[in-house]
Every structure is written in C-alpha cells, then in structure tokens.
Amino acid sequence: MNDTTMQVNMTVNGESIEIAVAPRTTLADLLRGPLGLTGTHLGCEQGVCGACTVLLEGAPVRSCLLFAYQADGAEVRTIEGLAEDGELHPLQELFLEKRAFQCGFCTPGILMGLVGKPQGLDREGIRDYLGGFVCRCTGYEPILAAAEAYVAQSEDERPKDGE
Amino acid sequence: MKAPPFECVVAASVGEALDALTADEDAVLIAGGQSLVPMLALRLAAPTVLVDVNRVSELQGVVRADNGGLSIGAMVRQTELLEQPALADRQPLVAETLPYIAHHAIRNRSTVGGALAHADPAGEWPLLAVLLQGTIDVATRNGGRRIRAEDFFVGPLTNALGQGELVRGIELPPMGSDTGWGFHEVARRPGDFALAGAGALVAVHDGEITSARVVLMGTTPVPTVLSEVEPALVGHRPEDIFEPLEDAMPASESFQGDAHAPPEFQRHLSRVVMQRAIQQAAARAHGAEVP
Numbered sequence: 001m002n003d004t005t006m007q008v009n010m011t012v013n014g015e016s017i018e019i020a021v022a023p024r025t026t027l028a029d030l031l032r033g034p035l036g037l038t039g040t041h042l043g044c045e046q047g048v049c050g051a052c053t054v055l056l057e058g059a060p061v062r063s064c065l066l067f068a069y070q071a072d073g074a075e076v077r078t079i080e081g082l083a084e085d086g087e088l089h090p091l092q093e094l095f096l097e098k099r100a101f102q103c104g105f106c107t108p109g110i111l112m113g114l115v116g117k118p119q120g121l122d123r124e125g126i127r128d129y130l131g132g133f134v135c136r137c138t139g140y141e142p143i144l145a146a147a148e149a150y151v152a153q154s155e156d157e158r159p160k161d162g163e
Numbered sequence: 164m165k166a167p168p169f170e171c172v173v174a175a176s177v178g179e180a181l182d183a184l185t186a187d188e189d190a191v192l193i194a195g196g197q198s199l200v201p202m203l204a205l206r207l208a209a210p211t212v213l214v215d216v217n218r219v220s221e222l223q224g225v226v227r228a229d230n231g232g233l234s235i236g237a238m239v240r241q242t243e244l245l246e247q248p249a250l251a252d253r254q255p256l257v258a259e260t261l262p263y264i265a266h267h268a269i270r271n272r273s274t275v276g277g278a279l280a281h282a283d284p285a286g287e288w289p290l291l292a293v294l295l296q297g298t299i300d301v302a303t304r305n306g307g308r309r310i311r312a313e314d315f316f317v318g319p320l321t322n323a324l325g326q327g328e329l330v331r332g333i334e335l336p337p338m339g340s341d342t343g344w345g346f347h348e349v350a351r352r353p354g355d356f357a358l359a360g361a362g363a364l365v366a367v368h369d370g371e372i373t374s375a376r377v378v379l380m381g382t383t384p385v386p387t388v389l390s391e392v393e394p395a396l397v398g399h400r401p402e403d404i405f406e407p408l409e410d411a412m413p414a415s416e417s418f419q420g421d422a423h424a425p426p427e428f429q430r431h432l433s434r435v436v437m438q439r440a441i442q443q444a445a446a447r448a449h450g451a452e453v454p
Contacts, residue, residue: 004170023213024203030177045164053268059242060268065200069171069251107294118267129354132266 008072012037013081021068028052028063031078037107039079043134050133053109054078060113079108082115089151091115098146102137109133114147123148165230166203173215177222177302177331183214185304185327190214192329194238194277197269205414222276222331225249231337234300234345237276238331242267244275254335256295256344256362260287263346266354276330279315282322285357285381287348289316292333294378300331307331316385332452340376342366345443347380347436351423357381359432365401365444372404372445377437382418382429389413392437401445408438 005020012035021030028045031037031054043049045064052064055077082089084105091111101107110133114121121129126147130140172190174180184190191210193199194217202208216222222238225247233253235244241261244250250258264270264278264287279286279299288300292299292312299310304327312333315323339345348360359381366374375396380386395411396404418429 006171022168024166026165026200029165046206047197050266050268056271057272061271062197064204065196065269065272067166067171067196067200069173070196070215113268121364125377128353129267129432132268161200 004119006069006072008069010071010073011075013077023067023069025068026064027054027056027061027066027068027071027076030068030127031063031076037080041105041108043105048134049106049109050113051106051109053133055112055116056105058116060116060118071144077112082111089115090153091146094146094149095143098142098149100138100142100146106133106135106137110143111137115152117151121147121151123151132143164203164206166200167206167209169203169210169211169232170454172212172216173217174219177216177219177329180216180219180329181302181304181327183212184329185236187212188263188326192216192280194280195240196277196281197265197273198277198281201371216329227253228334228337233335235275235333235335236332239275239332241270241273241275241278245270250346251444254295254338256338256364257291257335258344259344260291260346260362263287263348263354263357263360269354275333279333280322280324280330282316282318282320282385283356284319284384285356285360286375287360288364290360290378290380290386292316292335293388294364294376295335295338297333297335299333301328302331303328319384321373326449329387339366341362342447343448345440345447347439347443349432349436350351359429359436361433361436361440363437363440363444365396365441365448367401367445367448370400372399372441375441375444377441379433381436382424382433384419389437396441401442404438404441408434408441436438 007020009018031040041051043051047062052062053060054063106121172183189210190212193213193215222236224236226234227249228234245261297312299315301308310323317323342364346362348357350357361379362374375393377392378386391411395407412434415426415430418426420426
C-alpha cells in the first residue's frame with residue numbers, strides 16, 4: 001500500500017480542516033471518513049448518479065471525481081452545512097412540503113445541486129438538470145415540484161448562493 | 164471501487180508537468196478528472212504517477228485572436244468557457260454544443276484540453292475541433308508544435324500526442340459570417356454519452372444549399388467528415404435533404420455497431436443527427452429566407 005500522504009487545508013461547512021490524505025483519497029471519502037460527514041452519499045463512484053454532489057467554491061461538483069488533495073485551499077459545502085442553527089434551508093422546507101424524498105439516498109446530492117440555482121435555472125431547464133441525478137424512489141415528480149417552487153421564489157426571498 | 168495507489172505531482176508550470184511526464188512512462192496527466200477518475204475507479208487504468216495541471220496558470224485563459232478567432236487554454240473549464248462573452252460572440256456553435264457535455268456538475272470541473280486529449284468518439288469537443296478546423300497547440304520539451312484537429316484524433320480514445328507532450332490549448336479560426344451552424348446529438352437521457360451526434364456549417368443562397376461541412380461522431384471511431392455527403396447536398400433546399408442524404412450515407416455494414424446500437428441503428432441515427440444539424444445550420448445561414 002502506498003504510504004505517501006499529502007497535507008491538505010480546506011474549509012468544510014465553514015470549519016477549517018487540516019489533514020493528511022493519500023493522493024487517491026477522493027473528496028467524498030475524506031468527507032465521509034475522517035470528517036464523519038456521511039450525508040454525502042456514494043452511488044456509482046463514476047460521476048453519473050449525482051448522489052455525491054457537494055459545493056466546491058459554491059459550484060456543484062461530483063465529490064467522487066475529485067481527489068481530496070485537489071480541494072486544497074478551497075471552500076467545501078456539504079448537506080450538513082445547508083441548515084443553519086437548526087433552521088432548514090427554504091429548499092429543504094420545500095422538499096418536505098412536496099414530499100420530494102423517500103429513502104433519501106439521492107436527496108443530499110440533489111439539494112446541493114439545486115441550492116445555488118445554477119445557471120439561472122428556470123422551469124424548462126429543471127427537468128434536464130435533474131437528468132444529472134438518479135432517483136429510484138420518487139419518480140421525480142415531487143422533486144420537480146419542489147425545484148420549480150424553489151426557482152419560482154422571488155430573488156429577495158431566497159438567500160443568495162445557497163446560504 | 165477506489166482508484167489504485169499512485170504518486171502525485173502537482174505541477175506549477177508546463178515545464179514541470181512535461182518533466183514529470185517524461186520521467187515515468189506510466190505517468191498520466193490529470194486535468195478535470197471527469198473521464199480519468201472514473202477509469203481509475205473502474206481499474207481500467209493504473210498509472211504510477213498522476214501529473215496534476217490544475218494549478219498551471221499558463222494553461223488558463225480565453226483570448227480573442229486578432230484574426231477574429233478564439234484561443235482557449237487547456238485548463239479552461241467547460242462552465243467557465245460558457246460564461247465568456249467572447250464565446251457567444253465568436254463561437255456560437257461551441258456555446259450551443261457545450262451544454263450537451265454530461266451534466267452541470269461535471270462541466271464545472273471538465274476542461275477543454277482534457278476533453279480534446281481524451282478523444283472520446285462520442286465527445287463533443289473532438290467533433291467541434293474537427294468541424295471548426297481548429298488547431299491544437301501542444302507543449303513539448305522543444306517548445307511546442309501544432310496539430311490540426313483532423314490529424315489529432317487518431318482512433319477511439321487515442322490522440323496524436325507523443326510521450327512527454329501535453330495539450331496547451333486550442334485555436335479556433337473565425338466562423339464565416341454567412342454560414343449557418345448547427346449541432347444535434349441523440350442520447351438515451353440528457354447528459355448521457357451520445358449514441359450519435361453531428362455538427363454542420365451550411366451556406367444557403369436563394370433557398371438552396373451552396374456548401375456544407377458536416378462532421379459525424381458517436382457512430383464512428385473518430386469525428387468524421389463523410390465525403391459523399393457535402394456534394395450530395397449542394398443545390399437542394401434544406402427541407403428536401405432527406406433523400407440525397409439517405410443516398411449519400413455509407414451502408415450499414417460500414418458501421419461497427421456496439422452494445423447500445425447495432426450497425427443498422429447507427430446508420431439510421433447518423434442520418435437523423437446529420438439531417439437535423441444541417442437543417443438547423445441552414446435555418447441560421449445568411450440568405451436562408453426565401454425571397
């Protein structure tokens with residue numbers, strides 16, 4: 001087994017992290033293992049299913065396709081960092097209201113994928129956008145409903161950049 | 164699965180990256196990692212060293228060329244490129260096509276140089292590079308060389324780079340102002356690998372096609388100009404190209420077929436995507452309106 005490690009510093013959900021990782025440790029493995037943040041899920045480990053999606057410098061990325069050392073110096077935000085002081089994020093509230101999850105396996109990835117309303121996402125674009133996330137339970141309709149409601153929320157009601 | 168163990172060199176410069184690539188013949192470059200990391204996870208590759216070029220500033224940047232074209236650095240991410248006003252201005256076909264690459268989260272890391280070097284037969288960038296007759300700028304120990312796109316893609320997942328060379332960027336020439344442009348791909352779901360895709364540049368005069376450049380991908384080992392197609396289209400109205408296109412297409416036997424599509428289906432899809440790309444391009448061409 002390879003013994004080389006690399007020292008990485010990053011901010012995860014606002015907290016400063018300093019840790020040694022093997023080069024091949026993925027960001028997902030770092031989050032789920034040493035950092036104990038198991039809300040980020042591993043479905044395919046090929047970038048297709050979207051369950052591992054987190055925010056890197058505010059943008060959605062597949063944490064299974066990033067090596068942890070590549071996030072050195074970066075800000076990472078995971079599902080655990082979405083609610084603030086026990087208050088659910090408006091997107092999470094909508095998911096509850098619309099029953100947009102069942103087993104919850106795909107949910108963290110979809111939430112992190114949607115929260116920043118990437119690319120000025122609009123109602124037509126949401127269906128295609130959700131193509132990047134595999135859900136086996138819901139049939140997508142309630143997820144679509146929650147996402148559409150989120151997109152429809154006015155600019156000043158919605159916190160910026162997934163705060 | 165997890166990637167096999169490797170050593171990592173985080174290069175600070177092109178020179179350092181080339182040194183690391185040359186020092187070990189099993190060293191491999193990592194840029195966006197969106198194609199490489201799945202291969203490592205599936206244990207389809209086991210390089211001893213990964214040479215990471217994500218921090219090499221020389222590989223960044225999108226520059227408007229004096230000739231009206233566009234120079235794009237290898238490390239420019241797809242999403243970053245889509246956000247450049249210069250792209251919409253100078254290369255609208257690229258702007259139209261890039262959103263077909265995988266999914267948003269993938270595009271946030273995927274790079275132009277990586278997509279070119281990976282030479283995926285179903286890749287949008289190889290098709291764009293060949294259709295637009297781009298030139299790949301390659302860094303070598305002796306300074307560099309330039310490879311025309313049509314010479315760069317040698318076979319499926321095989322490019323023309325030698326050991327100790329890397330893609331520095333691509334130069335796209337200016338698009339003609341009279342030509343219309345179009346792109347179409349078919350995939351099972353949005354964001355999946357294309358089963359077939361085509362790009363077209365078409366000129367129209369008095370409602371008839373006067374010239375067309377059409378490149379096919381996904382059903383061919385490399386992006387391919389089907390030599391019989393362009394002459395078959397000239398003189399036809401865009402809405403009437405089904406028959407000439409169908410007649411000019413190679414027979415099913417010329418298509419290899421794969422797990423997703425047998426040869427007959429590949430031939431059919433190829434015709435469909437080419438027809439749609441050509442008709443889109445014709446509609447955008449200057450002079451497309453019938454007087």
